[in-house]
């Protein structure tokens with residue numbers, strides 16, 4: 001099997017750090033005569049280094065998903081900067097942010113969000129085709145990810161014919177196939193049992209580490225967070241603690257396994 005497309009390995013480059021500076025996000029303005037809405041993010045500074053994997057944890061409503069969406073250019077912050085490759089994402093036009101999300105970022109959501117009518121391999125190939133690859137090229141590159149993710153033989157299945165864990169592994173392949181700089185995952189194992197969840201996290205952290213992508217995972221689950229090299233704790237829209245900062249713990253083992 002040829003894994004040449006995956007063989008760059010993690011590297012560190014300040015140019016590929018994702019940096020948040022004094023991020024503020026306030027939803028709505030609050031009705032006149034009422035108290036102003038408290039900000040969902042109240043001034044967040046955070047650096048996600050190239051190849052680093054970080055879990056974002058915190059109580060419900062603390063601002064985790066808002067932070068992920070602002071970092072990923074899905075939401076425009078009320079204040080502050082998100083710097084990526086020398087540019088401030090927060091100041092980009094909607095069109096530029098759409099292109100950036102397609103080319104530079106990958107996404108894994110709680111429910112895979114796969115297109116139900118397409119076979120698994122075409123779901124994975126989609127980001128490459130949107131970026132101009134031919135169907136045959138895109139499908140070949142997508143298919144090469146199935147074996148490392150333990151999905152051999154499932155290429156032609158529709159999402160409805162996959163288990164929850166298999167569907168999430170297909171979503172992981174789709175998130176990483178275009179070699180993004182950063183992968184954002186919001187509760188990627190929220191719908192899975194503990195064993196399947198561990199398997200999905202193993203694949204997600206291994207593939208991200210092997211391709212050199214940074215990884216940001218929002219989770220309530222300590223076991224899920226333990227797969228990441230660091231943890232950011234958010235409370236009331238602020239980062240109250242950051243620990244760790246390594247690449248994913250399986251960076252070395254995957255390099256061996258995937259390159260075999």
Ligand SMILES: Nc1ncnc2c1ncn2[C@@H]1O[C@H](COP(=O)(O)OP(=O)(O)OP(=O)(O)O)[C@@H](O)[C@H]1O
Pocket residue numbers: 027028040058059060061062063064065066067
């Ligand atoms: N679209 C929105 N409009 C208005 N307020 C919002 C919106 N989305 C989130 N909020 C508010 O912003 C705050 C942070 O929400 P967010 O979803 O980021 O928290 P969270 O930590 O991800 O929560 P959970 O763990 O429950 O998913 C909450 O007070 C929430 O009610």
